[in-house]
Amino acid sequence: MGRSSKDKRDIYYRLAKEEGWRARSAFKLLQLDEEFKLFKGVSRAVDLCAAPGSWSQVLSRKLRGKDKSEEVKIVAVDLQAMAPLPGVTQIQGDITKISTAEEIIQHFEGESADLVVCDGAPDVTGLHDVDEYIQAQLLLAALNITTHVLKPGGNFVAKIFRGKDVTLLYSQLKIFFSFVTCAKPPSSRNSSIDVDFNQLEGPNRIIVPFLACGDLSGFDSDRTYPLQLDSSKEYQYLPPTQPPIRPPYQQACQLRKSNLLAKEDSPSGVLDEALTALDLNTEADTNTTTPGTSD
Template identity: 35%
Template sequence: MAKKKFSKDWIHQHINDPYVKLAQQKGYRARAAFKLTEILDAEKLLRPGQVVVDLGATPGSWSQVVRERLKGAGGEIHGRIIALDMLPMEPIAGVEFIQGDFREDSVLRQLEETLQGQSVDLVISDMAPNLSGVGVADAARIQHVCDLALEFSASHLRPEGALIVKAFHGSGFSQIVDAFRQQFRRVVERKPQASRDKSSETFLVGRGLK
């Protein structure tokens, strides 16, 4: 019974969520688009001509935001967007998509081949592993995803590039922040207004490789 009530409450909250309505109006595939928009605005990141890698991209709202920001005055896209996810993604014009598990070497190699030696200006990751509810196991999964994003960034970011990842407050969070500080000159935590109040998600932004 409690589960049924929870799903009804969630549906009610979702339908009345102003960001859900705004996403529908603007043609974004998910309300998460506004989280990235806030972070990009606050950090003054991303401009036409840059190369962006979107990890865990499906359904594609973050790639949609990036695409808008890489558009020139004539509407053409200046730069590259390479999106990656285990799940399929409906095509987005101007976005190169790789379907595969980021944790597998073969998929990473495919991503590297697609980059053709180009350095990356921005890596974005809204990835969240499937959580079990067991604190220690979940903390390890979250940390693993963040570590992979950090490793990829260390190899492929320009010296002045940036990484945005989703993390969660709780067990293991301080270790993720420490790992960011070892790799980047500037690290900030951001909780966008579009994040739900009850959510423990916090986005970490690392800028400038050490």
């Protein structure tokens, strides 16, 4: 939690202290829940990039309820160590690492989570493009884990930095979720600008999902097929559809046609002749314009 005088004037900073939240960001999740009813029917949740733990606190208080239901399972993950919270299992790890993803999946013992939240933020460098890129990568790592642990129809909530690549992120999310929206809760600071996902334009607006299905009746490029030649038929040589216009081996072909191509065991005289012919060809070539070449 920040301690500058600006932070002390911040209403959510003071409220967080009064209500016992570890960070003012608790209000963001509470306000998102007010708008989208995120916690309805949720008994298993994952909090990615959770430290110091205010979102986990919100999940613990809201999901476990007054009777402190033991049925509720909350897994919180962060690079940093976090003070314990009731009903929250903690994993200290990097969400971009496969081992962390596997650890999270193991905690659900084959069951799926109803909700995944991620408030991840990298250490900012001050270079906006770099920060935005790293943030987007963090979000994609969170999305990757989410695709393994979230139940179909479950919700994924993640922080984004608004930037020029936001359309790409939106398209990537749209592949997995039928409804994607960008919300800015009142407690979210003004330094981040609103983005309306419904008004996006440009080439990244939509990624058409590509699904490789395979085809049992189709050719398999990893297999070698017999030629199945029919001895009663005559086969014709089929030339290349479009031969190269001016290949680097063109001179060698010409030399071979005139039987001037040097062979390894050629007497040096033949080699000299070949080289002379090569020089002559090069000279002739500089005076010729071949259609389709750019030199």
